Amino acid sequence: MARIDRAARGPDSAVRSRSLDAFHFLDIFAASDARMSVLVVLLGFLAGTLIILAVGRNPGGMFAALLQAMTGWDLTRGVWNIRYVGEWLAISTPLILTGLSMGFAARAGLFNIGAEGQYIVGLTIAQFAALYLPQIPVVQVVLAVALAAAGAAVWGGIVGWLKARFNASEVVATIMLNYIAFFLSRWVTMAIPGANTYKTPNLPQSAQLDAGFLQRLTNGSNLNYGFFIAIASVIAFWWIMEHTRTGFALRATGMNRDAALASGIKAERSAVTSMAIAGAFAGLAGAIVALGSFGYGRVLSGFDNYGFNGIAVALVGNSTGFGVGIAGLLFGLLASAQPLMQSRGIPKEITLIISGLVVVFVSLRAGFRMLLAWRRRAALAVMATKAESETVQGEIDA
Amino acid sequence: MENYAVEMIDITKAFPGVLANDRVRLAVRQGEVHAVLGENGAGKSTLMSVLYGLYEADSGSIRIRGHDARIRNPNDAAELGIGMVFQHFKLVRDYTVTENIILGSEPRTRFGHVDLAGAERRVAGLSATYGLAVDPRSRIEDLGVGAQQRVEILKTLYREADILILDEPTAVLTPQEVDELMAVIARLKSEGKTVILITHKLREIKAAADRCTVLRRGKTVGTVDVAAAREEDLAEMMVGRAVNFKVDKEPANPGRPVLEIEGLTVRGSRGNDAVRGLSLTVSAGEIVGLAGVDGNGQSELVRALAGLDKPTAGTIRLNGRDITHASVRERIEQGMAHVPEDRHRHGLVLGMRLDENLALKTFHKAPFSNRCGALDFKAIAANADRLIAQFDVRAGKGPATKTEDMSGGNQQKAIIARELDLSPDLLVVAQPTRGLDVGAIEYIHERIVAERDKGRAVLLVSFELDEVMALCDRIAAISRGSIVGEVAAADADERFVGAMMAGVQPEEYRTTSGKRTARG
Numbered sequence: 001m002a003r004i005d006r007a008a009r010g011p012d013s014a015v016r017s018r019s020l021d022a023f024h025f026l027d028i029f030a031a032s033d034a035r036m037s038v039l040v041v042l043l044g045f046l047a048g049t050l051i052i053l054a055v056g057r058n059p060g061g062m063f064a065a066l067l068q069a070m071t072g073w074d075l076t077r078g079v080w081n082i083r084y085v086g087e088w089l090a091i092s093t094p095l096i097l098t099g100l101s102m103g104f105a106a107r108a109g110l111f112n113i114g115a116e117g118q119y120i121v122g123l124t125i126a127q128f129a130a131l132y133l134p135q136i137p138v139v140q141v142v143l144a145v146a147l148a149a150a151g152a153a154v155w156g157g158i159v160g161w162l163k164a165r166f167n168a169s170e171v172v173a174t175i176m177l178n179y180i181a182f183f184l185s186r187w188v189t190m191a192i193p194g195a196n197t198y199k200t201p202n203l204p205q206s207a208q209l210d211a212g213f214l215q216r217l218t219n220g221s222n223l224n225y226g227f228f229i230a231i232a233s234v235i236a237f238w239w240i241m242e243h244t245r246t247g248f249a250l251r252a253t254g255m256n257r258d259a260a261l262a263s264g265i266k267a268e269r270s271a272v273t274s275m276a277i278a279g280a281f282a283g284l285a286g287a288i289v290a291l292g293s294f295g296y297g298r299v300l301s302g303f304d305n306y307g308f309n310g311i312a313v314a315l316v317g318n319s320t321g322f323g324v325g326i327a328g329l330l331f332g333l334l335a336s337a338q339p340l341m342q343s344r345g346i347p348k349e350i351t352l353i354i355s356g357l358v359v360v361f362v363s364l365r366a367g368f369r370m371l372l373a374w375r376r377r378a379a380l381a382v383m384a385t386k387a388e389s390e391t392v393q394g395e396i397d398a
Numbered sequence: 399m400e401n402y403a404v405e406m407i408d409i410t411k412a413f414p415g416v417l418a419n420d421r422v423r424l425a426v427r428q429g430e431v432h433a434v435l436g437e438n439g440a441g442k443s444t445l446m447s448v449l450y451g452l453y454e455a456d457s458g459s460i461r462i463r464g465h466d467a468r469i470r471n472p473n474d475a476a477e478l479g480i481g482m483v484f485q486h487f488k489l490v491r492d493y494t495v496t497e498n499i500i501l502g503s504e505p506r507t508r509f510g511h512v513d514l515a516g517a518e519r520r521v522a523g524l525s526a527t528y529g530l531a532v533d534p535r536s537r538i539e540d541l542g543v544g545a546q547q548r549v550e551i552l553k554t555l556y557r558e559a560d561i562l563i564l565d566e567p568t569a570v571l572t573p574q575e576v577d578e579l580m581a582v583i584a585r586l587k588s589e590g591k592t593v594i595l596i597t598h599k600l601r602e603i604k605a606a607a608d609r610c611t612v613l614r615r616g617k618t619v620g621t622v623d624v625a626a627a628r629e630e631d632l633a634e635m636m637v638g639r640a641v642n643f644k645v646d647k648e649p650a651n652p653g654r655p656v657l658e659i660e661g662l663t664v665r666g667s668r669g670n671d672a673v674r675g676l677s678l679t680v681s682a683g684e685i686v687g688l689a690g691v692d693g694n695g696q697s698e699l700v701r702a703l704a705g706l707d708k709p710t711a712g713t714i715r716l717n718g719r720d721i722t723h724a725s726v727r728e729r730i731e732q733g734m735a736h737v738p739e740d741r742h743r744h745g746l747v748l749g750m751r752l753d754e755n756l757a758l759k760t761f762h763k764a765p766f767s768n769r770c771g772a773l774d775f776k777a778i779a780a781n782a783d784r785l786i787a788q789f790d791v792r793a794g795k796g797p798a799t800k801t802e803d804m805s806g807g808n809q810q811k812a813i814i815a816r817e818l819d820l821s822p823d824l825l826v827v828a829q830p831t832r833g834l835d836v837g838a839i840e841y842i843h844e845r846i847v848a849e850r851d852k853g854r855a856v857l858l859v860s861f862e863l864d865e866v867m868a869l870c871d872r873i874a875a876i877s878r879g880s881i882v883g884e885v886a887a888a889d890a891d892e893r894f895v896g897a898m899m900a901g902v903q904p905e906e907y908r909t910t911s912g913k914r915t916a917r918g
Binding site: 246248251252258259262263264 | 704706725726727729730736738743744745746747748749750754758759761762766767771772773775
């Protein structure tokens with residue numbers, strides 16, 4: 001049908017529209033990083049759909065599960081339960097924060113694989129603060145969260161200092177500090193009187209982030225004050241990065257360290273500052289998980305992986321405050337949709353495949369751009385030769 | 399029917415946003431030296447890259463010795479007997495000359511190992527035939543730039559190229575080395591080779607080429623017989639209008655010393671002393687030019703002046719104050735401006751907006767930051783608007799333009815604007831016009847002279863001797879990290895400065911050239 005339409009407009013316009021329209025649609029996505037992220041997420045879901053089809057299931061189940069996780073609306077049974085929304089936001093909270101951690105360092109040109117360790121430091125300090133600080137309502141929890149952020153900031157700042165002082169690779173340093181944080185956390189937490197190999201005594205109510213009104217609002221979900229901390233952090237990220245001279249120096253250092261140095265910006269200081277702030281974000285995630293999800297302190301038996309997932313969140317969110325916020329919600333959605341998909345007979349691993357593919361596609365962003373540019377040039381060349389041969393034809397006719 | 403070695407017919411090559419070659423035509427006769435002349439960005443390199451198979455043209459055709467040829471990669475080009483010597487040499491530093499030459503096509507003995515002795519004999523033979531003096535057994539790291547270039551030429555000859563493309567071959571040479579290269583080119587021609595010489599230097603064309611094809615903004619302007627054309631004609635073809643080669647300026651009126659460098663030693667990236675006990679003074683109201691071949695310590699000197707590298711010995715004084723160990727920002731505060739050699743690496747943060755780049759050195763102060771550290775974007779944009787108008791910076795989206803989307807000339811104007819707006823006492827300018835078109839060069843030269851006339855001290859570092867000669871009031875020649883000699887620009891002749899650039903002491907030069915005159 002379309003072909004007939006084009007033919008009616010003449011051969012030349014057919015060439016022009018065929019070669020450009022198809023890619024013009026994609027060019028819209030290539031225009032900005034944000035649009036590119038939207039494209040790769042769509043591609044991820046497309047691939048997920050195809051995989052579900054390939055294993056002989058109905059992809060409708062996946063979308064129904066995602067819809068339920070996002071809105072609480074269960075299409076199959078026709079009931080609405082807002083608790084799902086609460087769970088989605090609750091699960092997204094630490095992901096947003098570790099994403100901000102990774103993203104903040106990335107903007108300053110550093111690869112913070114250490115969000116996991118900073119998260120553990122924050123989690124451990126929060127648990128200690130909950131068990132040992134005076135149990136004054138509000139004050140104790142605020143203090144616990146603040147100490148967790150501060151401790152994790154130091155943990156991250158160490159890496160920045162090692163980088164500035166000895167030019168130590170932040171990748172190696174953070175990976176090693178992840179393990180140090182992990183085993184240190186186990187050791188000191190198990191030393192708490194009354195702790196066994198997996199938990200401490202219960203945390204007092206005055207140290208918990210539970211918000212009664214949020215639970216009532218979301219029909220008893222896990223959603224707590226931590227979500228507001230995440231929102232405030234997204235705004236703080238954006239403000240610091242885009243509106244302060246500290247952020248200016250960090251961005252300049254991240255994009256071109258040499259030019260920043262030549263302009264009088266102290267790149268060494270930028271490294272410490274950015275890693276400390278990155279650590280603080282991850283530490284907040286740790287505090288929120290410790291004081292919001294469990295009623296007791298945990299002796300970690302393995303990595304919670306929030307820190308590592310934060311890398312993907314930051315990548316998809318382009319390391320901008322709001323981008324990371326949205327990407328964190330996306331990854332949270334995939335995580336909270338998992339059990340719902342399983343109940344619809346769709347393997348829960350599909351969500352892992354989708355998030356994995358999204359990360360792969362994000363990494364291929366530069367490749368996509370090159371492909372689009374190449375196709376556009378090819379299209380232009382076709383047009384040029386076409387136009388030229390027409391001119392020649394015209395000359396011959398004349 | 400003429401005998402053409404290379405015919406490039408209607409070559410078109412587009413890059414995103416740029417039509418680098420627009421139906422360019424080039425016909426090179428068998429056995430001639432054919433110059434391709436054009437300003438930076440005129441499309442010379444693209445055209446040669448198409449010929450050498452680094453790019454494939456979007457349209458157009460190539461004929462080699464009368465036969466249609468499809469050159470998809472450098473191997474195809476080599477098969478057709480085309481060799482290319484790049485501006486930046488592609489040599490392995492700790493290999494010998496012969497090892498570098500055979501790299502990738504090592505001859506084997508009967509027993510299957512590399513026949514180095516045989517290769518050395520062949521290299522020695524080629525070197526004798528073409529007058530390319532170089533010892534086949536020397537290591538590359540021990541060779542000077544001129545010798546390394548001869549190795550590159552030998553490499554193409556070893557691979558039996560008979561069409562040689564030389565890409566800006568004189569950019570890295572001293573005037574004396576240029577003369578040697580011209581002799582080599584003449585020798586290549588007499589041995590029947592076809593040479594394509596890419597350059598933007600008119601004198602070399604007059605010295606070496608038979609014919610010359612001029613490109614301008616990606617299009618062929620025409621091909622002329624060099625013997626029949628004057629330099630002025632070629633320049634006009636290249637630029638599209640009559641060119642004023644001279645910089646208009648009044649005689650300098652130097653005042654108190656602003657920059658005093660004493661016994662400065664700076665370690666280079668390879669652990670050697672790149673700057674060795676260098677002393678130099680620049681006074682208010684004069685432009686001092688540092689003439690030298692690339693790689694003689696200029697970059698390290700400028701880095702040390704700017705505060706990016708720590709000197710191992712010596713002192714730097716600015717306005718009488720010791721700034722040897724001052725931070726970059728302290729130097730800026732005390733009145734030093736720095737236009738860096740590599741504007742993409744040190745001058746601009748390409749991913750940032752123009753207005754942010756224009757505030758790169760002052761963003762931390764009022765009016766751009768308030769006391770709490772929050773930025774005032776209105777002030778930053780207003781500052782950019784002012785500088786854009788004042789310095790005629792062309793940027794599509796004004797202050798919001800990403801600097802990576804700007805042309806090289808406008809990027810450089812932006813840097814100059816930022817630096818001059820600091821109202822510095824000392825302006826350190828490195829390679830301010832590299833890669834710029836003639837219009838931008840004229841503008842930047844005028845600005846530098848204007849700064850001098852305001853009583854500022856200017857230190858100009860340039861690898862283009864012409865630029866140093868035209869712009870400076872005093873010329874200091876640098877060789878191997880030390881100042882060989884200084885001369886007032888009015889008394890300087892190019893051969894003398896060139897000799898100093900090669901490390902010949904001024905007294906030595908005067909005696910030898912004196913003898914030569916006496917003998918003649």
